[in-house]
Amino acid sequence: MSDAAPHPNAPAPVDPKLLELLVCPVTKGPLVYDREKNELVSEKAGLAFPIRDGIPIMLVDEAREIDDRPEHAKP
Template sequence: MSIQGAKDELQAIDPQLLSILVCPITRTALVHDTEAQELISEAAGLAYPIRDGIPVMLVEEARPL
């Protein structure tokens, strides 16, 4: 993969979408980790993956922080 291709993959989540999404456990706001491509729930101590630009908001898919 080229350097440009790698940079293209590190896309920011649409701010409007990020303002709507909440942790399914705590119902608190999420923080987007662009480099790791995850949405972080500090309250739950979980990181939800973003795959192909789509947040996977399933608790069983989240990793513990």
């Protein structure tokens, strides 16, 4: 049995059941959990919603724009 405490900078875990229920507030489409960046990504809307202390922040004003979608590829 390990009594090791989680790393202080490790993101708080997100309830998997919550992730199944959430949809993009803009498109109402699915979200993809990016564990590395600790955010929920709406590829269709081109937005990434942050997760803070295990709580997804589903406000468009708090989301960052992503520009790596295929339709936004630069020639």
